[in-house]
Amino acid sequence: MKNKPISNTLLQAVKHLNANDWISGDHMGQQLGISRAAVWKLITLLKNYGIKIDSHKAKGYRMTSPLYLLEEEKIREALTINQENLHFELFESMPSTNDYLMQKSTFDSNPTVCACELQEMGKGRLGRTWQSPFGQNIYLSYLWTFQQDFSALMGLSLVVGISVLKALEGIGLKDLKIKWPNDVYCHAKKIAGVLIEIRAESNSATRVVIGTGLNVNMLEAEEINQNWTSCQAELGNPVDRNELISLYLNELTTSLAKFEKEGLTVFMDEWDQFDFLKGQQIVLENQKQLYHGQVMGINESGALLLNTGETVRPFNAGDTSIQKRS
Numbered sequence: 590m591k592n593k594p595i596s597n598t599l600l601q602a603v604k605h606l607n608a609n610d611w612i613s614g615d616h617m618g619q620q621l622g623i624s625r626a627a628v629w630k631l632i633t634l635l636k637n638y639g640i641k642i643d644s645h646k647a648k649g650y651r652m653t654s655p656l657y658l659l660e661e662e663k664i665r666e667a668l669t670i671n672q673e674n675l676h677f678e679l680f681e682s683m684p685s686t687n688d689y690l691m692q693k694s695t696f697d698s699n700p701t702v703c704a705c706e707l708q709e710m711g712k713g714r715l716g717r718t719w720q721s722p723f724g725q726n727i728y729l730s731y732l733w734t735f736q737q738d739f740s741a742l743m744g745l746s747l748v749v750g751i752s753v754l755k756a757l758e759g760i761g762l763k764d765l766k767i768k769w770p771n772d773v774y775c776h777a778k779k780i781a782g783v784l785i786e787i788r789a790e791s792n793s794a795t796r797v798v799i800g801t802g803l804n805v806n807m808l809e810a811e812e813i814n815q816n817w818t819s820c821q822a823e824l825g826n827p828v829d830r831n832e833l834i835s836l837y838l839n840e841l842t843t844s845l846a847k848f849e850k851e852g853l854t855v856f857m858d859e860w861d862q863f864d865f866l867k868g869q870q871i872v873l874e875n876q877k878q879l880y881h882g883q884v885m886g887i888n889e890s891g892a893l894l895l896n897t898g899e900t901v902r903p904f905n906a907g908d909t910s911i912q913k914r915s
């Protein structure tokens with residue numbers, strides 16, 4: 590598996606398919622400056638990626654719903670943050686955007702965004718898989734350097750969750766919640782997940798890779814073993830991922846800077862408002878042990894407070910699920 594950059598020819602081919610009802614292979618070839626055989630290869634590639642394209646002997650090709658591929662220029666257009674030192678790396682396919690930034694050998698302390706159309710080995714937490722089909726969702730990792738050591742960064746995943754949620758609110762989604770520590774839910778179905786990995790710690794600076802998987806236009810998926818949703822499923826129309834990435838980067842960058850300066854305390858009210866678990870009877874799994882209790886919220890370092898009946902106990906990590914009433 591290799592990291593494959595987005596090819597400009599593929600980008601242009603998709604634009605021609607979007608702009609036309611039917612388009613012949615000849616015409617598309619002329620527009621792109623490639624042979625008919627090369628057009629056929631591109632169409633086959635898109636079909637292999639799962640994109641629905643009709644073929645007709647006389648009429649040519651037709652895409653059944655529009656597809657907007659990732660474009661750095663479009664993302665930059667809608668950024669309101671300082672983007673002078675912001676670096677982008679966009680790929681057609683790769684194993685995992687988090688792995689890429691974790692393994693990249695050269696980088697400076699400027700923030701880097703890596704995003705792709707398809708992840709072949711998208712990662713969740715604890716060895717789980719993140720379903721990452723071509724062209725439909727956001728798979729994005731953000732390399733960010735904090736001038737603090739990691740112990741000061743407890744609660745980071747909560748701040749990231751709040752940023753995802755606000756970006757989604759920005760495009761009109763309703764009934765959004767965050768399930769501690771890192772899942773964003775819409776109408777009680779998972780719409781996004783966050784995976785944070787620590788790249789390096791030195792001289793009290795910490796470099797982190799913040800990975801976000803956000804379902805945008807996905808309407809079908811066979812292998813997700815929990816309730817899930819996507820922006821298109823909620824809104825009823827496709828969403829341009831470039832615009833949503835800009836919104837998210839605006840929220841996230843502002844929040845990371847605020848978190849670094851003021852800590853989690855300034856996010857407590859927002860967390861309280863978005864907390865999916867507060868007041869619920871849950872089961873928390875931590876290091877293969879199960880704990881039952883009622884969620885009392887979080888403390889000022891982002892730990893989940895669980896009232897087990899005997900005591901209120903803080904948990905810094907774990908998997909949570911709401912206990913079904915019998």
Ligand code: BT5
Nearest residue numbers: 685686687711712713714719720729782783800801802817
């Ligand atoms: C997460 O893990 O929710 C973190 C997911 C982070 C993915 C991003 S994509 C960019 C970056 N690069 C990577 O390689 N990863 C990050 P966890 O809490 O372990 O949730 C995983 C569980 O969510 C799975 O076991 C499924 O039940 C469910 N799931 C998998 N794919 C999903 C999807 N696309 N939408 C909703 N739920 C999904």
